[in-house]
Structures are given as structure tokens and as C-alpha cells.
Amino acid sequence: MKETWMIIGATSVIAEAFALEMAALKHDVILVGRQEAALNAIASNLTLRHGIDSTIIICDMAKKINPILTVLENTDSTIHLFIACSAMQQNHELNDALIKDMITVNITHTILLIEHYLKKQQTTHQFCFLSSVASMRGRSKNSIYGATKAAIEVYLEGLQHQAIPNTFITIMRLGFIDTKHTFGLPGVFYAAPPSACAKACVKAINKHKRLVTYPFIWRPIMFVIRQLPFFLFRKIN
């Protein structure tokens, strides 16, 4: 059945790869992001490659989410969500304003968006949230980012615990993906291609998975890291 996927943070390479996967399955897409030119290029690409309808919404999640909510409310057909937007700086790059922005984008507006989405009148609700392995343990480098992801994970676990009928929530906990954040970075032993990550997201969504760690190798790695006593964890850079 034809579906419409609303992709929040559509200019990120993972979100774009996911949009391509969905377009290949002939689902329409609504692309949400800040940069109009980039969104238009992605939308044209999806339409030309797969002949689907792709529309764009210009919206800065750090400022407001009303444009997204308006579309959600005014669209009669069933919409599914792919939430890939997040501020992703390391602790040392942040100042007061950026910390506020990060919390607004990654927590406040993400929760508001999900709450409004779940109230939308449709028979099935399905969404996928991109989290990070950084949410699993606080590291000195990126604990603020990790904390924002952990907050949403706890919130979503609560929703999953509620077991709302016909509501499927998938959390993708991502390790290294080959994006600009990992490109050429020392210490990156393997970065999965965004297209493979997008395929993993589609698979997890179709199987109604609750939580998936991708690439899989991060599952045993994070299992070990979580078991480490703090004095040992502190010694790991």
C-alpha cells in the first residue's frame, strides 16, 4: 500500500538515503529541513529517480515546529515519521545559545512533534527515531548530545510501554555511519554507508522492531562498555 513518509531533517545523508529507499518502494515523501535549495535538489532527485510525489517544508526545528504541525493536521492521508533531525556538536563546541538550541531541537520540539503526531486522526501511527550509541554512557566529549538522545529514548520507551494499539515505534541506535562527522576521523574502525543504514532502518520498521543497534558490532561493544566499572571507563578515551 502506498504510504507517505514525512522525513524530519531530510538533508542529512542518512535521511536522504532513507527517502531514496522509501521512494524506491513508491511511497511519497514530505521532506522537512532548513535549507530550501538542498531540499529542492533532494526532492527533484527522488521524483526523477522513482516517479513519486515529494514535497518540502522549510522549518528550523530550533525555532518552531508549527509548519510541520500544520501539514500534519491538514493532511487527510496516513503519514509516517522518520525523525533524523538533531543538533550534533561536541561539548567543547557548545555555548549557552547552542546548548539551548540543542535541547530545543533534540528534546523539546522532538517530543512536541511526536505528541502532536500521535494525536493525528489515522488508523496506524508509525515512526522511526534515530538515536545514537552516545546515549548509552556519558562521555566527556559528547555527553550533552548523548543526554538529549537518552532523554528521547526514555520517553519513547514509555510510549512503547503504553502499548498504544496500531502504533509502532522504532528506535535506531546508530554507531559510526559514513557521514561528515566520521569522514577521515582517526579511530573510526568501520563506518557503515548511509545507504546500508537506511536499508537497516526500513527493515527494522517493516518488522516493527522496538530498538535496533546499527551497525550490529556496536551491540557487543556497548554491552561491554556499559558493564565497565566507572574507574575503568574513565581510563578509556
Add this chain to the structure above:
Amino acid sequence: MSILTTQTLSNFSHHQHSTCQCLRPDSDNELRVSLTQLAPKNILPRGSGLSYNDCCFNTDGIVIDTTRLNRFLSFDEATNILVCEPGVTFRDLFLFNPNYIPPVIPGTLYATLAGGVANDVHGKNQSHQGSLGEHIAWLELLIGDKCIVTSPTQHPDLFYATIGGLGLTGIISKIAVKMVKKSHWVCVNKHTVTTLPALLEAFKKQDTDYKVAWLDLLNPFFAIISKAHHVDPADTPQDVGGLERVLLSCPKLPFSLIYRGTHRLFNRIYQNVGAKSSKIMPLWQFNNPLDKLGQWQRAYGPKGLIQFQGLIPDLDAELTLKALFDVIKSHGALPTLAVLKRFEKPGVGLLSFARPGFTLAIDFKHNDAAINAVKAMNDLITSVNGNIYLAKDQQLKPAQFELLYPKHQAFRNVLKHYQSPHHSDLAKRLGLL
């Protein structure tokens, strides 16, 4: 803005490596912002890095990896013009629409379109369609912080310098390519010849859309001529599936799998197996059979391979080819794959390779004998006023380059006029800068 990171890059032949500062923008805007902020003085765009030589290297400079700029932007059905970003590959062009094909298809579908323009690539249909540059309607170029749209009528000097310009004129940010409305299916016929005159005679007739010959240079002379022509779409399945799949991928090996004895035997077997199939098949399968084997060049081991590709003028073509085969034998080089094609149309770029004649491409196992053989073959081609393909060659000398490419000074003038900040290892080697 994208972040510059130190990377060690290689090329298709896997025997060379180069360290540079690398930038991989995700969007056109990111590319422009990065160029404005960095204001680089020593820069080179790079696509899939599938050239055989140093034309995709810029040692100690900045390399812009364009592989993430791979979107289709618009298509006009009236003119068949597809506008796309530079990192779109020939494979993407095949997947674009089952009723359209790229006008020219190089030896691998994984090359980017901008890379194809920068080397003015040709296919097995050169005698009909010419090289890729003929099918480019316009190009948008970023030179430093300037953005210039070039076409045969707008800034033609820059346009013709960019076609086959080895990425030295600017960064191609948009390409308008004229697609061809034809089916993805071809009917393939093969026949064999055992003498060189018979082979050259077979190429004289322009009786089919695609024509190529596989040569066995390890056994007594033997060639398989493959011809293909498009078939009516009504007679073929619409689905051109299979383009997504790679059958087998060769891992990195600490040793070479290529030896003279085994390869001679392989050629013997291929003489029988390769000549048999006459059937309808997808064009990409006919044109790019090796794409099914991922990273096949790794079979050559850590030393990799080198390739010679030269243009042999019609005058005394048979004698020249015989002389080239003698050079290979006398140097003891191991030619593993040899392919002959026919050119009829000269390339439109200032540094285009194609001119009327025969083009011979030979892969060699990389060793001193092969290097010396290629040097001697370059000397021979220069003496008969042929040409050497700059996307493949690693041994050409600056003086030979100037003899073979008479428009080199016009090319240099364009670089100077538009103040291009581009460099490459090949440009330094050939004294182009």
C-alpha cells in the same frame, strides 16, 4: 562547512597512493560555502577515483570528493536533456529511466559523469556517437568563488577546455547531458578472426551500434569481435534488473593471482567460451561485464596493474599494431586483457583523446617489464603521430605530450585567463601548469 581531513587515496590500478587534504561536501551549497571559506590555491575535484593514473591525485593539495553530489535535478522530455550533479554515475544514468540510455558508456558504470566529462570518455559506439563531450549541452563550473555557466555558445573557450580538461579548469557543479531514447536491450553477435588484417577489415564496416574486439596476445593471434545493436523495446522485458547486484567481490590479496601460464590457459578457454554467446542481453551487461565482479583489479595483488591505451592512425595501422605487439613481446611484459575499438569522430575538447583511427587498450601485470614496454609503446605511438589516453597513461613525457596534444597551449591559456586554482599530479608531471 565540510571538514578537511587527511586521506591517502589510490586509483583504479591500485599501485599508486597519494596523501592529500580531502573534503567531501554533501550538498551543492556546502561545496560553495567551503570554496568561499577555504579560498584554496591548490585544489582538484575527484569522482570515483577510477582513473588508472595520477590524474585523480593532488598530493599535498586539497581534493574535493564529489561522490555525494549525485542528484538528478531536472529532465526535459522535449530535448532529452538531463541536468544532474557531478557525482552522478553512469550506473545512475542507466537506472534513471528504462527508455533512456546514456549517450556514451565508458568501461565501468561506476565512474562519475563529471569524471567522464573531465576525461572526455568514449564507448564502444564511438564511431557513431563520438565521445561524451559531444553530448554535453552545458556545464556549470565553480572556479574559486566564481560560478560560470559554459556551453558551446557561452564561454566556449572554457567549455571546450573543460571537456577532457582533467578537472583542471574548475569544479563542475552541474551537468546537462543529452540522454538518448533507446531500449536498454541489445542483440549481441560474436565472431572470431585469426589474422590482424581480417580484424581491421571487420572494423571498417559501420554495420552496428556497438563494436569491440577482445584480443588474445598470449597465444597465436586470435580475436573475438563482439557487435551489438539495439532491439525494439516491444520485444524485450521492461525490467533491466541485475544492475544492482555484484556477483563476487575480490578481497585485498597479499599476492597476485595473475601468472603467464595460467592466464594463457584462461585465454585459451575464453577463446571458446567467449565466442559462443549470441543473444539478447541488457546493454550494461554487454558493455560492462567486469562490473559484475567487484574490485576485480585486486586479483593483480598489491602491485596492481598498469594500462596502455593508445590511438593508432589509419595509415599503416596494421604495421603499427604489429610493432606494438613486438614491443610487448621483446620486453617480456604480461598483457592480460587487450581490447581494440574503432574511433571515427574526433573529441571536441582541447585535450580530447579521440581521433579517427583504432584504439588499443592493454592491461599489464605491473612490473618493470610492463613499465618499460609502455614507455617503448608511447615512443612508438608518438613517432606515428597517434595519441595516448591521459586517463590511463603514467609514463608519458612532457615533450611527447606537447607533440601528441597540439592544443596544449590553448588549454594553458584558458587556465591562465580564468585563473583556475586547480592542480593535479598529472598536470605537474606533464608540465601543464
